[in-house]
Amino acid sequence: MVWPLDKGQVTFPLYIWTVIHPRADFTTKLNGHFFISANYRLLIPTTAHDMIDDIRDVFKYVSEHLALDPVGNTKFSVDPFKLAVGGESFGGYMARLAGIHVDPKPKALVSMYGMGGDLLSRFYLDGIVTSEKMPFGSPLFDLSNPRFQTIYELSKVETSTKAGFDENHRPLGGDRQGLYPLTIQRGKYLDYLTGIKGLSQTLEEEKIWSATEASQLQQVPKVAHNVIPQLLLSSDFPPIYLIHGTADSVVSIDESEATDKQLRILGVETHFVAYEGGEHGFDNAAGTKAQQGDPIYEKLKPLKEWLRAKLE
Structure with a gap:
């Protein structure tokens, strides 16, 4: 334009x-x-x-x-x-x-x-156990549901997705629309952002949110610094x-x-x-x-x- x-x-x-x-x-x-x-x-x-x-x-x-x-x-x-x-x-x-x-x-x-x-805040690492703390106060996902174990197996690369819900309250963006709140609930967001499996758990166990900036630089793998x-x-x-x-x-x-x-x-x-x-x-x-x-x-x-x- x-x-x-x-x-x-x-x-x-x-x-x-x-x-x-x-x-x-x-x-x-x-x-x-x-x-x-x-x-x-x-x-x-x-x-x-x-x-x-x-x-x-x-x-x-x-x-x-x-x-x-x-x-x-x-x-x-x-x-x-x-x-x-x-x-x-x-x-x-x-x-x-x-x-x-x-x-x-x-x-x-x-x-x-x-x-x-x-x-590196607790919001991304702790996981969520009450719906009041979920994005937009949405209900918690039932993590025992097998569907939520396979939702991460997306293979198609996408650059956009629909947002919102239809008249039957189904997400317009399909499973992808729920990825963010689901991943936040699980406390695994940094795993998928960085591509390093298990990173979120490691940083949560180290309570990295309470570390100094200098310590955080040491605790976070160098390969993840760029992101x-x-x-x-x-x-x-x-x-x-x-x-x-x-x-x-x-x-x-x-x-x-x-x-x-x-x-x-x-x-x-x-x-x-x-x-x-x-x-x-x-x-x-x-x-x-x-x-x-x-x-x-x-x-x-x-x-x-x-x-x-x-x-x-």
């Missing part, structure tokens, strides 16, 4: 959003930036190591194609030195990976209730804008708070906005509109100005 700033300009900044979102492009429309939605391979059978390759491929494509040739049937092209990356939920994790593994680094990152701020962003943040990490609902039951607001705190200590520019009472996906709730006066829109307006300044 192209939104020219003026008729005389032919190169524009690019905002890369990891997986499409109903309001992800509102800042680009207002700022006059290019906007693309980039998919990535989903967990199982792939791991986060494959996702690093995916986000690198996006930047390679931009530099080798969109930055050299006009986009579509226009005269416009992308300025490869003015790129920002954003995402919501797991897309926020992908944005963090871009800030670490892509060279040259993006000018700015945006994380909307994003994962990756503290993957655990909190272990690799440094002073050259791009400026980031973090937005998170205070009532998020899917990705705790603690994750955004952890990233904000860690980056401030490193001297990296960070902006953290807490949306009071917001559950996961609060900006996609029924009745919200990308227009003046809408509470969520008003909350996001500073983000628009921030992105404009970063991509000037």
Whole structure:
């Protein structure tokens, strides 16, 4: 999509959003930036190591194609030195990976209730025994059901999946839709993120959440460091804008708070906005509109100005 700033300009900044979102492009429309939605391979059978390759491929494509040739049937092209990356939920994790593994680094990152701020927390390692602590308060899975023992045997690589339920309360995304809450309930998420079987149990037994950052670096196998962003943040990490609902039951607001705190200590520019009472996906709730006066829109307006300044 192209939104020219003026008729005389032919190169524009690019905002890369990891997986499409109903309001992800509102800042680009207002700022006059290019906007693309980039998919990535989903967990199982792939791991986060494959996702690093995916986000690198996006930047390679931009530099080798969109930055050299006009986009579509226009005269416009992308300025490869003015790129920002954003995402919501797991897309926020992908944005963090871009800030670490892509060279040259993006000018700015945006994380909307994003994962990756503290993957070594008890939420990912302890397992869940009460439905009140499950994502969205959903019922616990009956782990004695043989179907839940084979649900991880997915062989098809996918880059997108449906979400939600049909009129008979069946998940639109099939078994894949239940993978995240099931894996969180079992306390095995890091096994599938890293591809290291048994890692979650080892780290849980070591109570890694209570260890210092230096100790965590020693306790986590080096082969897994690349996919655990909190272990690799440094002073050259791009400026980031973090937005998170205070009532998020899917990705705790603690994750955004952890990233904000860690980056401030490193001297990296960070902006953290807490949306009071917001559950996961609060900006996609029924009745919200990308227009003046809408509470969520008003909350996001500073983000628009921030992105404009970063991509000037």
